[in-house]
Amino acid sequence: MLKRISALILAGATALTMAGCGSSDSGSGGSGDSSGGGAKDGKIVMGFAQVGAESGWRTANTKDIQETAKEAGIDLKFSDAQQKQENQIKAIRSYIQQKVDVIAFSPVVESGWDTVLKEAQNAKIPVILTDRAVDSQDTSLYKTFLGSDFIEEGKKAGQWLVDQYKDSKDDVNIVQLEGTTGSAPANDRKSGFEEVVKADPKFHIIASQSGDFTRAKGKEVMEAFLKSNPDIDVLWAHNDDMGLGAIEAIEGAGKVPGKDIKIITADATHDGMQALADGKINFIVECNPLMGKQLMELAKKVVNGEQVPQRVVTEETTFTQEQAKEVLPSRKY
Numbered sequence: 001m002l003k004r005i006s007a008l009i010l011a012g013a014t015a016l017t018m019a020g021c022g023s024s025d026s027g028s029g030g031s032g033d034s035s036g037g038g039a040k041d042g043k044i045v046m047g048f049a050q051v052g053a054e055s056g057w058r059t060a061n062t063k064d065i066q067e068t069a070k071e072a073g074i075d076l077k078f079s080d081a082q083q084k085q086e087n088q089i090k091a092i093r094s095y096i097q098q099k100v101d102v103i104a105f106s107p108v109v110e111s112g113w114d115t116v117l118k119e120a121q122n123a124k125i126p127v128i129l130t131d132r133a134v135d136s137q138d139t140s141l142y143k144t145f146l147g148s149d150f151i152e153e154g155k156k157a158g159q160w161l162v163d164q165y166k167d168s169k170d171d172v173n174i175v176q177l178e179g180t181t182g183s184a185p186a187n188d189r190k191s192g193f194e195e196v197v198k199a200d201p202k203f204h205i206i207a208s209q210s211g212d213f214t215r216a217k218g219k220e221v222m223e224a225f226l227k228s229n230p231d232i233d234v235l236w237a238h239n240d241d242m243g244l245g246a247i248e249a250i251e252g253a254g255k256v257p258g259k260d261i262k263i264i265t266a267d268a269t270h271d272g273m274q275a276l277a278d279g280k281i282n283f284i285v286e287c288n289p290l291m292g293k294q295l296m297e298l299a300k301k302v303v304n305g306e307q308v309p310q311r312v313v314t315e316e317t318t319f320t321q322e323q324a325k326e327v328l329p330s331r332k333y
């Protein structure tokens with residue numbers, strides 16, 4: 001009897017935990033089978049542990065993964081970690097318990113994954129990293145990493161700036177809105193950008209702080225930057241959402257975004273591209289969230305025991321104001 005009560009409490013706690021992580025079955029038919037052994041109808045079961053819903057990019061990424069899983073006939077179990085690593089770890093452990101065929105996740109931060117990845121390996125469940133990397137030395141812990149080259153994105157942002165100011169001898173004061181502390185895109189976009197601009201001593205990064213990839217935090221941090229730094233020439237925001245929040249702060253301070261303060265962002269979501277077309281943002285480095293189709297293809301191969309490349313880099317470009325105006329009508333996200 002005691003055992004039965006404990007089992008009930010445990011089952012209740014697990015259900016609550018997963019509800020807290022925003023877990024759900026979605027995709028084609030969703031077996032909802034938590035007893036393990038893969039879907040009963042022979043479909044591949046994928047457990048996907050998403051970062052959260054922090055940005056327009058993330059919303060587009062989630063939608064794409066759910067749609068492409070359906071198209072590929074993959075039974076998707078989806079959880080939203082609300083930007084918390086502990087929620088992602090709980091979700092991955094739950095997928096291991098459920099004996100899914102493959103686990104995919106976009107790690108909120110780079111470090112601290114070895115233990116749970118070893119648990120997946122011991123359970124013989126292959127793992128695919130999407131969008132963001134982990135810093136594990138043991139690369140056998142995951143089958144492949146599909147996502148952008150964030151260092152390259154940072155370099156593209158820096159190079160645009162260098163080109164813009166090539167004929168000027170004046171000092172250029174830059175503020176940087178970093179993404180989530182410890183995340184691969186924040187670490188890499190920062191280092192890529194700084195590597196390029198630091199080659200010329202006229203560029204000064206006078207303030208740099210995390211805005212957690214959200215619009216609200218981007219606005220809040222930019223307000224603080226504006227209060228303590230009267231002479232900001234350029235803002236490099238690690239994503240569109242923080243840049244859009246910062247635009248509100250800049251306008252609130254009586255300055256003109258895109259003119260008084262030049263703005264560079266990453267992502268190229270619809271709202272970001274609209275602000276670029278309107279002249280409030282000056283340059284956007286694309287980060288493509290539509291990687292679901294590639295992910296489903298990789299998942300099928302991995303589950304079938306086929307070889308896949310250790311690294312698959314997504315294709316990306318950059319946008320000026322003119323280019324944004326041109327592509328906006330056909331933009332998918």
Ligand code: AHR
Nearest residue numbers: 054055057185213239287
């Ligand atoms: O990991 C990709 C980044 O995460 C995107 O640039 C950002 O918008 C998202 O939150």
